[in-house]
Amino acid sequence: MKIPYYPGCTLHERARDFDVSARECAKALGVELEELPIWTCCGAVFPLVTDSVMDILAGVRNLEYASRIGDKLVTLCSFCYNVLKRTNRVMRDDLEKREKANLFLRADTAAREEVESYTKTDYTGQVEVLHYIEMLRDVVGFDELRKKVENGLGGLNVAPYYGCMLLRPKKEMEFDDPEQPTVFEDLLATLGCDIVDFPMKTECCGGFQIVNDEELAVMCSQNVVSSAIKRNADVIVTTCPLCRYNLDKKQEEMIERVRGFRRIPVIYFTQLLGLALGIDEEHIDFSDNYVDPRPVLAEKSLL
Amino acid sequence: MERRIGVFVCHCGSNIAGVVDVKRVAEELRKYPGVAYSTDYTYMCSDPGQNLVKDAIKKHDLTGVIVAACSPTLHETTFRRAGRAAGVNPYQVEIANIREHCSWVHQGEKEAATEKATRIIKTMVEKAVLDEALDPIAVPMTHRALVVGAGISGIQAALDIANAGYEVIVVEKDPSIGGHMAQLSETFPTLDCSQCIMTPKMVEVSQHPKIKLMTYSEIDDVSGYVGSFKVKIRKKAAYVDRDTCNGCGLCMEKCPAKTPSEFDEGLADRKAIYTPFPQAVPNKPVIDAEHCTYFLKDGKCGICQKICPVDAVDFEQKDEIIEEEVGAIIVATGYDLYPIENMGEYGGGKYEDVITSLQFERMLSASGPTGGEVLRPSDGEVPNEVVFLTCCGSRDPELHMPYCSKVCCMYLTKHAMLYKHKVHDGQAYVFYMDVRTAGKGYEEFYTRAAEEDDVLYVRGKVSKIFEEDGKVMVWGVDTLTGKKVEIAADLVVLGLATVPNVAAKELANKLKIHTDEWGFLAEAHPKLRPVESLSPGFYLAGAAQGPKDIPEAVAQASGAASKVADLFAEEEYHREPIIAVINDDTCAGCKVCVSVCPYDAAEFIEEDGVARIQEAICEGCGACIAACPSGSAQQRNLTDEQLYRMVSAALEG
């Protein structure tokens, strides 16, 4: 089964481990993630201006590219998912913006000759934007997934961290209950993990604030990390490169700030999935993690 | 018969005459066919104005009257009465609205307004010449009322009607009457004990010779119309012959099957055979088959049956349908709390020590599961820091309910105060958006809590609640200092929104009465008819119509009861005769009218092969008239011919 896939910029740069592990896992599950032949940055943040169409065009373009090769679009980074899903909603519901965006698309494709055998129809939001977790749940199915698990992850205390972008705003994302979400836990349960329910799983990691107010962002991520540590988590799993950066890399600073700070690895859920599916460690690639997860994984005999 | 119409043009001071040339209008009309008399006057609605009409009727032998004045909603009745006094049938007195429809909207266009006023009146003349003399339709009246729901509202309404001398049937879905008020500890703003003021009324209901009390019963079906509703009541199987049972309670003592008590909001268990609380009325148990061992395990158990000294337990009992006829129906189905599970950000339903306001009420109650002590559900300890949250689910259009639930500010103030009375060195916090205290003695009550009982009021919302180290952590903001507030509390009480009873929505559908978008019963007019439904014969009482405290619920109940007494004061009920009629001679028997009528008033008469409209039911909505392909269905005094002539007059020239 082929599904159009939008990796986004970060997964081609800093978060290659996320990209590689996701592709390998999909393959093991019988899904081929077909990377869009052309794509650009999604825009990175969904614009809050409501009177302009310019700011959503990056997203619209990528969605329209996807519509040429399929009816779904899978993505991984929480930011990309947030932007693409909300942009798609605008294209479905806001007729005026839809029309304007399509005028742009028409001019755009006409200007670029590289798209040949392509008959142009308006983009009306027909593509379904899926997060990889949704793909696992709805396309593969957790029951099917359970059958493919080679190494159950029992004994590993995993704290699932959702962050904000997957869940909010609730009405637009329709991903899960933003206050008490459970889909991540359901996935981890399928892999046999021991789940750590920690109250900060939906608190903000600091996000982009890391760029202009590092102090604030580190405070936010420390709150998340400490909460998971306090509840005896062995690892935190995330769905977002930025969350990973703030929670993992910034432990450097947390060590300075908090006496006796115990470090905890922060890994992508696809890395954990890879372990469970018995994928080669080389494809899971733990080399980019600031806090090395390998010791704890080895200790639990998972490597 | 020759029609002789009189036209009376009102100046309404300068309201009309300031724009419309009333003299010219009266003059124009004088020349119009069918008009026998035409004049103008400063205030037609005044006594001299009405006398002018009466005198003219007699002097000019008028058969119909048109008063060109303000909207018929204001003075139609006035002039119809005047007409009748002088011998003209009220349904031959018409109003031509030349104020709202003309002078008020055409200020500064005198010429055009005068022309329009003339046309409006001519249009009404065309109607009036064909108006028939009609009489209100008299339908028989059953002088017996039905009250659905027996919380304090239903109880009050039933007692008032019964004391006025009419029979009342009270239907309550639960095993006992009392509703939510029976669950409360003490009541704001006077702190009198809820049960103490409630139980005498409950007993009175059960003993009143005019009241037939049916608990553990529900409405299955209602048909008919005001004055004679036919009601099917389902008496649910109690598996106890409640007439034989003497209320000794032995069965409840010995029953081995337990389940969380609804009355105690899950803070304690009850048995499978139970009365909700010791002062229940009637104080006779019912068996809840869903939790009874006998029903769950094929006849194993039956202890209650063996122990019952009067042999009242009857496992064979079935639901029973009882039919009753009543003239009026009061709906007093009350409210529920917004589900605590919907407050995910507060861990509602997840953390044991985050509880609902009704749970806290049960804890405060001397007869409650903790004997009146405030204890944490998780470990039974006395909490030292208790946080109360207002507006949980209320005033939150984005995520929950947009409306104010009205009673939570007050009962949380009461809660904080009573907690302080019991735990002197404890700390009570109330997070609020505004403290709404609009009621007699309410502001004083709130001041007392803040000043004398040291309840700490924090203005701001709470964003998150979670458990940590055995405490309930409350993250909020104090918007007066602009600071984040973090409280390590022992117990959190949520002031959850008031929502309509789930069962009430279903009932409203059965009764075909309107509700608002949230399911609260809709009143006929938000200001002037607050206790009536738009459907004739239905009245509203209590929190079923919208969030209310006890004094308001009782006042509304008494209001509804007096409306019923008002209705019952007549031997017969009189309905407007402006309804549909079907011409037997032209009706083709296609039954379209039967299928479109929203009130089931159009019926098909097999032996005659034609349709007929039941006078007592037809609301005159006009659906069948528009649908009838042969034009056989006509509205009285608004026939096709009348409408045609009216439109022609309006468009003439």
Ligand SMILES: Cc1cc2nc3c(=O)[nH]c(=O)nc-3n(C[C@H](O)[C@H](O)[C@H](O)COP(=O)(O)OP(=O)(O)OC[C@H]3O[C@@H](n4cnc5c(N)ncnc54)[C@H](O)[C@@H]3O)c2cc1C
């Ligand atoms: C925590 C809390 C504390 C409060 N404290 C105070 C206070 O101190 N002072 C004050 O003035 N007010 C207080 N109130 C408000 C008070 O509870 C209400 O004003 C009052 O109970 C409303 O009475 P009611 O009869 O309209 O509704 P309810 O008490 O809800 O009664 C409705 C009855 O109808 C029955 N019913 C529902 N549907 C059906 C059906 N389809 N068929 C048959 N029967 C049906 C129900 O079983 C129930 O018995 C408080 C409310 C709460 C939540």
Ligand code: SF4
């Ligand atoms: S049969 Fe047994 S379980 Fe059922 S009500 Fe009687 S005593 Fe209780």
Ligand code: SF4
């Ligand atoms: S719709 Fe008209 S023709 Fe048909 S049954 Fe009714 S009245 Fe008769």
